[in-house]
Structure formats: C-alpha cells, structure tokens
Amino acid sequence: MNVGFVGLGNLGRQLAASLLRAGFPLRVCDLDAAAVAGLVAAGASAAASPREVAEASDCVITCLPSPRAVSEVVSGPDGLIEGLRPGGTWIEMSTNDPHELERLAALAAARGIATLECPVTGGVHKAAAGEITVIAGG
Secondary structure, eight states: OOEEEEOOSHHHHHHHHHHHHTTOOEEEEOSOHHHHHHHHHTTOEEOSSHHHHHHTOSEEEEOOSSHHHHHHHHHSTTOGGGTSOTTOEEEEOSOOOHHHHHHHHHHHHHTTOEEEEOOEESHHHHHHTTOOEEOOBO
C-alpha cells in the first residue's frame, strides 16, 4: 500500500517516520522544506502538493495544526481529494472541528473516497517511540 502524509510538524514528522520504519512506501508534503528533506533522507519521496501526494497514494494521512489548514489541504485547488482515486482513503489525524470534518468527508465521499477520523493521544515523545495511541472512527 502506498501511503501519503501531509503535515510534518512535531507530531506528524514522528508519525510519518514510524510508517517508514514499518516499511511502507511513503510520499510526503509540507510547507517546511527541512521537514520534508529529513524524511526523504530516511527513505520517503517528496511531493510538491497535497494533490501530488494523493495521486501517488492509496491512502493519505493529514496531521495539520488547524481546521483552516485541513480545509485547504483537503479541498483546496491542489488538494488531496483532487488526487485520490475512488476507493482511496483519507485518514485525518489533525486537530479539527467536527463539523468541518463532516463537510470534508462528504466532499470526499462524493468522489468515492473513504474518510477515517483518527485523533491521537500520547504526545510527541510517544509518537517518536512508536507507542502513540490512535483512536479510529469512520
């Protein structure tokens, strides 16, 4: 399974690194070029946009700092729902507003894309150790 990851902040970078350690092919994107470069050095491939991540992925994980950022990454002009194929999955790990998540999930569903809401608990130190707790709903 080809996995995409958008949002390589303190937590997202650790989550993405865990996917690489588990052997998943990973395509990443972030506004911070240094965060992308660090994961590319560890074996990921870089993408220029969320759409480009999605075009190369079966599922895309987002881990972003705000509902506004999530909205732009998912449904913006170069957003991931433009690139994910029907049957693909968007896994949302960001801090998000439930109403905005429902709106975006409906947009994704209209294109045949499944959505999973997967908040995490445990913090960056647990994520770095690969011991974070993921709460999945969809």
